[in-house]
Amino acid sequence: MHSSLLANLLLLLSVFHLVAAASEEAVPAANIEARQNPAARLPECLDYEWTANMSTIGANGSYRTVLLQKSNVGTIYNARMMDAAIKKLPKLTADRELNAKCSNWTAIALREAAANYSNGIVAQFTTEGLPVGIKAGPIVVIVVGLISIMFSVVWVFSP
Ligand SMILES: *[C@@H]1O[C@H](CO)[C@@H](O)[C@H](O)[C@H]1NC(C)=O
Ligand SMILES: *[C@@H]1O[C@H](CO)[C@@H](O)[C@H](O)[C@H]1NC(C)=O
Ligand SMILES: *[C@@H]1O[C@H](CO)[C@@H](O)[C@H](O)[C@H]1NC(C)=O
Ligand SMILES: *[C@@H]1O[C@H](CO)[C@@H](O)[C@H](O)[C@H]1NC(C)=O
DSSP states (O other), rough: HHHHHHHHHHHHHHHHHHHHHHHHHHHHHHTTTOOOSSGSSSSHHHHHHHHHHHHHHHHHHHHHHHHHOSSSSOOHHHHHHHHHHHHHHHHHHHHHHHHHHOOOHHHHHHHHHHHHTTTOOOGGGSSSSSHHHHHHHHHHHHHHHHHHHHHHHHHOOOO
């Protein structure tokens, strides 16, 4: 009884692990074609790029409002995500090596966000890689909750 419960739990964990791994791979793949610079595919460059995009949107009231109103993943989650990007970006902007390697995404994000906005576009609703990353948030909470419940069930029914 216990062992089958644990087996199910492990199966559940590995399934989610696979789902998470697949989502992570989807982000760089979606970006490859858009890139001329091979270094732009490095994880730290994608991270810089994403942080710059989110920070730019979060810091401008007009962009931020659009994203919060149109998004279906939760205002609090998005607000926190953008605030975290705003906090993180200055250090990346000042990093000369990173900017030389990946190109200055702080400047690109500012320029592109304004261009997008004038075309009625704000970030994630047209960005293929992004919704995947955002959905990982709520799913993680649910999975962790589920796992906690299953572990306490095992604990309670143990002799
Ligand atoms: C960031 O914005 C740029 C410029 O609009 C876009 O090309 C890129 O796909 C975006 N990247 C991410 C990770 O959102
Ligand atoms: C990148 O661009 C931003 C905004 O234009 C600028 O403030 C920053 O100094 C630039 N960073 C580097 C390392 O050139
Ligand atoms: C926010 O973006 C709009 C549209 O691009 C621009 O007109 C405005 O100056 C920006 N506001 C700030 C505080 O940068
Ligand atoms: C601009 O729009 C493109 C798609 O139209 C999107 O991929 C990109 O992330 C947007 N950039 C910013 C900084 O919002």
